[in-house]
Every structure is written in structure tokens, then in C-alpha cells.
Amino acid sequence: MSRHEKNIKNQLIYFLGKDRYTLKFIDELTNVGELLFFGGSIRDICFFQDKPTMPRDFDIAIKFKNRNHFNQIIRNYNYKINRFGGYKFIISNMEFDVWDIENTWAFKNTDLSPSEENLAKSVYLSIDGIVYNFNKAILYDEIFRDALSNRSLDIALEENPHVELNLLRALVFKEKYNLSFSKKLKSVFKEYLNHESNCLIESLYQLQNSHYKKAYLSKEKIQNELQYI
Known part of the structure; x- marks a missing residue:
């Protein structure tokens, strides 16, 4: 289940726009594929709707349409590749963990097929079951909402490293x-x-x-x- 959520995109742009270099980085990434924000940045924007705090970092999975363009863009930035194949960028003191959606741990090690809907199902804790497609302003949050509705932290996907x-x-x-x-x-x-x-x-x-x-x-x-x- 998904729904259109323009306000979340505006809030992300507000946070990212605090520094022109970070917003430029995201703008560049939107040209290589669809950016799927997940993790704490989206979770807290949706939970603390009246006054969300500045995220500690941003987790982004990319549905690539142009992988070569991505490789050209990242040459202009310092980054590290972690042991699971994700890219860690630190830009103006903001931390970005960027993943190829095809190469996330859950999609490589479980029966889940790579998709934005399944990305929301690939988390261990139900409170993390929320994904936002930045390009299309579409939110996937059914598991997250169930956790809040039940006031309960549950396990969404048991397989986890x-x-x-x-x-x-x-x-x-x-x-x-x-x-x-x-x-x-x-x-x-x-x-x-x-x-x-x-x-x-x-x-x-x-x-x-x-x-x-x-x-x-x-x-x-x-x-x-x-x-x-």
C-alpha cells in the first residue's frame, strides 16, 4: 500500500537545503535513478510531524536507471564502501549511506525480490518499515503504521546480519x-x-x-x- 506525500519531500528538502552542497548531491542523484529514503530520517519526519528534528544521517537506496552516470558523479566526492557494498558519503558534516537496491543485504540473502515495497519489508524492526520515493513523492509505510497503531515493536524480517x-x-x-x-x-x-x-x-x-x-x-x-x- 502506498500514498502520495508531497509534504515529506518538502521537509527533506528543508533539511538538505541547510547546506547547498548536500542539496546539490541529492539533485545529482535524482538524475541516476529513483531515490528511496528509508531509516531514521523518514521515520522521524513521519512520527514527529509537528516538529521533526534534523536527521543524524540519511539512508538511501537507488533504483538505478543510469549506473554509469552514478559512477561519474561519485568521482567528485570522497566516499567509502562498506563490507555490504554500500557507499558512505560525508558532505558538509552530513552523512549519507547510499545503496544499490539490487545489492542490499536482504535482497541478496532472502527470498524478497528488489522493490520499494519490499524494501519496507526487509527491516528487522517494524518501526523501520517505512520507505519514501523522493522522485515520485510516494510513501510506503504500512508496517510502520501498524507498529504505531499497536503501540508495539515487532520483528518484520527475522533474517538480519x-x-x-x-x-x-x-x-x-x-x-x-x-x-x-x-x-x-x-x-x-x-x-x-x-x-x-x-x-x-x-x-x-x-x-x-x-x-x-x-x-x-x-x-x-x-x-x-x-x-x-
């Missing part, structure tokens, strides 16, 4: 969006806790530094949250 990181994110999102955990998500927490209770607390605490570059949750907070699961 970063389950432990997503458990950390679930703890952060539980507080940020005032959600509860589904039975399915609780069972995953319990599985990890049964194997390594103390190690999991330490691991989740340390993961914050590498992923968020700061600690949202203290060890005590993590321990308190886990003991009620």
Missing part, C-alpha cells in the same frame, strides 16, 4: 517512541539472555559507542529493561 544491534535499537526506540515489545521480540531477547545475560548487557552498552557515538542508555537502564522481559 545485525540482530544484536537491532536489540539495542529496540531498547532505544521503546523509550523514544513509547512502545512495548511484541512476544516475538521478547523471545529473541530471552534467547540471548539465556545464553549470555551479563555479556549481553555489556555488549549492548558498548554497541552504543560504535553505532550512535554516544550512550543513550546506562548499563543500569539496560539491565532494568532486560529484567522485565
Whole structure:
């Protein structure tokens, strides 16, 4: 299910337009294919509609129509390629993680076929099930809306290379969006806790530094949250 959402595009342009170089970068990318924004930038624009905050980064999958043009464009920018084949750009202190939709982990390692509808289904946590086609101003958010309607964090797609990181994110999102955990998500927490209770607390605490570059949750907070699961 999809719907036309022009206001989201205007909000993205507002954020990106804070620096002309970042907006120029996005304008250039729109010429190589359809830009599918997913992750926190779109999630928070839709959740905090009255006053969304500046995104920490922008995740973009591209449905390419001209891959050669993309290769020409990125020569003008500094970037790194991560171990999953995505491109990381830092432009005017803004971070962009850019992917070829055909090469995202889920489409290469599960039965899902590459499409913008399926991109919204390829996430581990249901709160991440939201994708915005920037070129066409079309939003795919059925899984995201179900999570909000049920006030519950659930698992959308179990296959994921970063389950432990997503458990950390679930703890952060539980507080940020005032959600509860589904039975399915609780069972995953319990599985990890049964194997390594103390190690999991330490691991989740340390993961914050590498992923968020700061600690949202203290060890005590993590321990308190886990003991009620």
C-alpha cells in the first residue's frame, strides 16, 4: 500500500537545503535513478510531524536507471564502501549511506525480490518499515503504521546480519517512541539472555559507542529493561 506525500519531500528538502552542497548531491542523484529514503530520517519526519528534528544521517537506496552516470558523479566526492557494498558519503558534516537496491543485504540473502515495497519489508524492526520515493513523492509505510497503531515493536524480517544491534535499537526506540515489545521480540531477547545475560548487557552498552557515538542508555537502564522481559 502506498500514498502520495508531497509534504515529506518538502521537509527533506528543508533539511538538505541547510547546506547547498548536500542539496546539490541529492539533485545529482535524482538524475541516476529513483531515490528511496528509508531509516531514521523518514521515520522521524513521519512520527514527529509537528516538529521533526534534523536527521543524524540519511539512508538511501537507488533504483538505478543510469549506473554509469552514478559512477561519474561519485568521482567528485570522497566516499567509502562498506563490507555490504554500500557507499558512505560525508558532505558538509552530513552523512549519507547510499545503496544499490539490487545489492542490499536482504535482497541478496532472502527470498524478497528488489522493490520499494519490499524494501519496507526487509527491516528487522517494524518501526523501520517505512520507505519514501523522493522522485515520485510516494510513501510506503504500512508496517510502520501498524507498529504505531499497536503501540508495539515487532520483528518484520527475522533474517538480519545485525540482530544484536537491532536489540539495542529496540531498547532505544521503546523509550523514544513509547512502545512495548511484541512476544516475538521478547523471545529473541530471552534467547540471548539465556545464553549470555551479563555479556549481553555489556555488549549492548558498548554497541552504543560504535553505532550512535554516544550512550543513550546506562548499563543500569539496560539491565532494568532486560529484567522485565
